[in-house]
Amino acid sequence: MNRKTPKEKLMTYLILFVFAVFFIVPMYVLLSTSLKTFANVSIQTMWQLPSEYSFAGFVEAFKELAPNVFNSFYLVIPATLISAMLGSLNGYVLSHWKFKGSDTLFALILFGMFIPYQSVLFPLVQFMQTIGLYGSIPGLILVHVVYGLPITTLMFRNYYKDVPKALTEAAKVDGANIFSIYRYIFFPISIPSFVVVFIWQFTNIWNEFLFAVTLTKTQSQPITVALVNLAGSQVVQWNVQMAGALLTALPPLIVYILFGKYFIKGMLAGSVKG
């Protein structure tokens, strides 16, 4: 699909443009509101550019958010790596080293992602207290890893599923074991899938609020708690709140830019699949 007529090219760019607008409009509102003074923020003036530009929102938001950034990195990086790694191994085993009952096991793992988190908060807090991890970031890491496993397992399993079984069998004949086949055959071709999983886990854990607020104490609160705390109980300063949201979204954005490269390069060897 590389050779295109000018008409097709025009169509392509038209579609991309329309969607770009759809994606940009809310961000425009977000950005212009964050640059307004509090007194100028209202639904009425939402489409207008700020009458006077003010960075007060960003300054205020940065001041409040900065102390919690470290907590978030400390939480998100291990949680993302561990859940992706375990998910990859799970997916590999469940697609290429099946055993009796492994399909049922997969179904049971998968089901775990649909658990409504609000309904398990009480037992969860009690359990975390029992094992002594309540109020700490490691506890939060554990929770995010566990509840992330179903999704990461699913993504990797469905990605590995298309790798021909013959490949595994041939490697076995050559004397490779379960680990070396993973290490030398599966891991290297998993990069696009890892990218997708990293993006998902990083963003979700980064933005997650419910666990973050119930399982931490003041000293260990991640950035989302600080972001929500920018609001007062009655009055919400939307300029500060939106500036804060943009600042908070920067690390995931950087992750997209860093990892997104691997999509562009298309570095997967085409011969493995299809």
Added chain:
Amino acid sequence: MEGFYMKRKHKESLTSLAILSPSIITLAIFVYGFIGRSVQISLLDWDTFTKFIMGAKDYVGLENYIGLFQEERFQTDLWNTLYFTLFFILGCLAIGILLSLILNNKPKGSYFLQNLYLFPMAISFVVTGTVWRWIFSPGRLPNDPRGINLLFERLGLGSLQWGWFTSTFSFLNFNVALIAVIIAAVWQFSGYTMAMWLAGLRGIDQQLIEAARIDGASKWQIFTQILFPIQKPITLSAIIVLAHVSLKAFALIYSMTGSGPNNVTDIPAVYMFEATFRSNRYSTGSAIAIVLLAMVGLLIIPYLVNSFKEE
């Protein structure tokens, strides 16, 4: 020989199980243990804080469930979930796949656009919910439109103005107010479907497509007969992930519309949060959770049967 094979097979199974064991153990506690607890609470009469604290085990059977299904609010919630999930998934798939197909050809600016389409996912729901609430605030029609209605007026599209999420109109139990919420949710997550498809497309052998083209296949044929079948597992996992998101669209809906006039944009997750944390109706809250889980079961069992059959 046979014995050796069996032995090896057995050993392999044990290794496989060992690799899976951390996940199995933790999920057994964090998912099934807690679900069991929820089931238990849903069968009790813990609908006040005192009862919850005292922890007396007075089982009331299915009373909480029966009560729930008789409630108008819960019935509305179920319809809302059905339609929301359906249109949300369809919207994300259609837009995500379209964008991934275009971006896979690496047109100019694709690097930037790809990140642009993903970016909404990075922004806190609490805030995007508010932005979308502003955008879809109808204002006072016809004289004083706001948000997107104002935009329509400026563009000469005044006839497109309507009440958006304040509308209480419904059609076949579909509350049209949900349209605004669905658009917001699609905005936030279609970029992710795009990323999943893009990751899959990168793995497809270009020669396969080239060969089909030489044989005279049209673009549509290439898509429906080659790309889509190859991408089916990825599409299915996208659907499961999106279903998971839609059942949990709590934060977005909570900050965007709340449950709306007469619950037109209410979903079970919002109701469950209110029941559990606002009104201390723990048993009712747990019953909602279990109903949600049962619905999910109905949704993914066909998927699993289908996918195991294929292998």
Added chain:
Amino acid sequence: MLLKKSALLSVILMVTLMFVFSFSALAQNENEVEIFSWWTGGGEEEGLNALIDVFNENYPNIEVINATVAGGAGANAKAVLKTRMVGGNPPDSFQVHGGAELINTYVETGMMEPITGLLEEWGVKDKFNQQILELSSYEGEIYSIPLNVHRGNVMFSNKQVLAEHNIEPPTDMESFLTVLEELSQTDVVPLALGDTNKWTATHIFETILVAKLGAEGYNGLWNGETAADDPRIREAFVYFDKLMQYVNEDHSALTWQDATQMVRDGEAAFNIMGDWAEGYLKTLGWTPGKQFGWLTVPGTKGTFMVITDTFGLPKGAPHPENAKKWLKTVASLEGQDTFNPIKGSIPARLDADKSKYDVYLTDSMNDFAKNTLTPSIAHGSAAPEGFITALNDNINGLVTTGDIEGSFEEFQKDMAEYVR
């Protein structure tokens, strides 16, 4: 070779995990006190910080851990607090609305320490408005100390809009309807409402309920002296339904903040809201009495719908002695007079220095001292939490459907289920 590599990998993973988990043993510091509240943004945070400064002047060696959880008028904080209390992990002291939210949830379940003795020991018990201490009391003991008071039955008006249309502020319920009718003939919205969050409509309804039942009748609802099927309650539903004919049609797309903004922008004449709206109008650059006026909601003169934030002492608090010092600061005149002018509320003590408060708040203080107090339903003081959500749903349905009889029935049903 391979095995070695994967072994190495696992070792690295293990070490990382151990490193990570070793942080979990957070050192318990004896010289601290954890204060839990939902005062985060806006003037509230500054008010709380000023109060903490007062505390630290008296107790420089105790570090205050300011645990705050914002969002939804305290909804998130209340959820977190519940998980902590149930999990046996209470803070040293926490913010809680006086009345049912405190008594029904935490006192009846035996989770709080009585503090009547402390108040007597400090000699401050009679300095408080005695009616408000009632809200913190259960079976003769006091369980929390009220720090501030907001008023719920206030109606704010845009003075310029009223002048332009020659409107006199209404004094009774009948003239209120007349005024609204007159305004509805103009292009301004008579009554601004933003009920994306359901409590705002309930907030209006409860003031109407007071207007129809009178303060005593209203308070009687909660101790059983007023019957739930009292015909005056039906009248309240009828009147409320009439009011709803005069609100902006896009009310369900707006929050209370947007509604107050409508008054400020001259789009609407009146807004019924708690007096935190006064603080909001001030941050938008308005001066009370100059650009905006206020009056008690017609029909509720002589009553004061009270919303009060209090602090108590949970059983099992990790630092009870420090918590008592915090409570002493909360109860002190200095503490109350430091916090409230910044927060934009009035003190629960009656001996405060009025010169520190603006013209609106002074007016409110005078009423507070002599009016009959009525606890708010919408803000958690009058009835158990289950009733509040049920009433929110009920009122929300009424606004949409106008089914007065259905709502009245539902009200009786919910009273029977949750209140007695």
